[in-house]
Amino acid sequence: MKPPPFDYHAPRSVAEALDVLAAEGERAKVLAGGQSLIPLLNMRLAAPGHLVDINRLTELAGVEAEPDGVRIGALARHAEVERSEPAAAAQPLLRQALRLVAHPVVRNRGTVVGSLVHADPAAELPAVLTLLGGSVRLARRGGPGTPAAGVSVSPEVPAGGSLTVRDVPAGDFFTGPLESAAGPGELAVSAFFPALPPRSGTAFREVARRHGDYALAGVAALVVLDDDLRITSAAVACVSAGPVPLLVEVTGECGHRPPASAGWAGAARAVQDRAEPEDDIHATAGYRRHLVGVLAERALRDAAREALNG
Structure with a gap:
């Protein structure tokens, strides 16, 4: 098959x-890796x-790990x-x-x-950005935003003219299936994944028909403990559970308890209640909802174990 004609x-x-x-404007598409656009x-x-x-644009190929997190340039490959x-040291969930x-x-x-701009709800990285509360930095000529002078996009976007940038948090960036907040004329120049707080752990679990296929369901989990090794925060972000990555806070279900006595089953039920999967040729909505619950419990346990191990 061949693509329709376009100007390169x-x-x-x-x-x-x-x-x-x-x-x-709307007539243009950006080509970086091309693994989604070319098909x-x-x-x-x-x-x-x-x-x-x-x-x-090799200046957009950087990966910068700092104490507060990881900033990834638009040309950094998976x-x-x-x-x-x-x-991986600053944010282990990325490698996971x-x-x-x-x-x-x-x-x-x-x-x-x-992958983030493609905004596929069946992809892993949008769920990671959502769970961590990360953001995507967009640059454009003119329009609302912050003047580029003094604002690093890591690597730096040159200042000058009417260039502006804006950081869009994950909760606002994914607007629907294959839809993001990146507007006509905007270029996603980097993404930021915050580092973990002390005594925290992460995990990623998914089920696919074959390794490498899109997941029938997947869950990224984050668990944070206090100095007494009791759970102070627990949350998951789900893959293939709705039109955008589904973020579910389950701290209340887990309780302020050590991981060994936490209410993981209740947390899994809470995730299932929030999930809104759809039927397709690969699985029914009911099966995906069941998977999300099973994977949520396993991922939360894995994340808690990692938090305990420091």
Whole structure:
């Protein structure tokens, strides 16, 4: 199958890319890893008039791990982030999730930020960003936002002209299936994944027909303990459980208790009650809801065990 015709742009700077996006608006699509966009083009499910290839913008390929979290540039590949020891130390959930993303050949080309902008509710990384309360940084020419001078997009987007940036929190970024808050003319330049608080643990569990397939259901979990090793916070974000990543706080169900006596089963039921999966050719909604509950309990236990082990 062949894609519909389009004009191809290969900007050599972020400023040039933003100029093209500002000029073409809704008619333009950004090409980074292409692991989602190219199949959509070939199946004629997307037909942009202009394709803006940002692969020459090496300044957007950074992975910066700091004490407060990990900032990932728009051209950082899944495999690069997965292999990054500083990123795994600052935010272990990234590596836990990335090991489940598709296959190595896809992870070698696909980008973390591209997966977020694609906003597939069956993908792992949107759930990770949602659970951690991360954000996506968008840049554009003109429009509302913060002047780029002094604002790092890691790597830095050059200031000048009417360039503005805005940070969109995960809770506002995913607006529907394959829909995000990135508007016409905007370029997602980086994403930020906050670091874990002390005495916390994370885990990612999913079930797929084959390893690398989209998950029938998946759960990312975060558990935080106090100095007495009692649960102070517990939450999960679910994959394939609704039109956007589903975030469920289950601290109340777990109780302010040590993990060994926590109410994990009650937390799992709370997740099942919130889930809104749909039937498809792979599984019924009822089966997905059952899976979400089972995986939530397992992921929460895994995360609590990691928190106990420091």
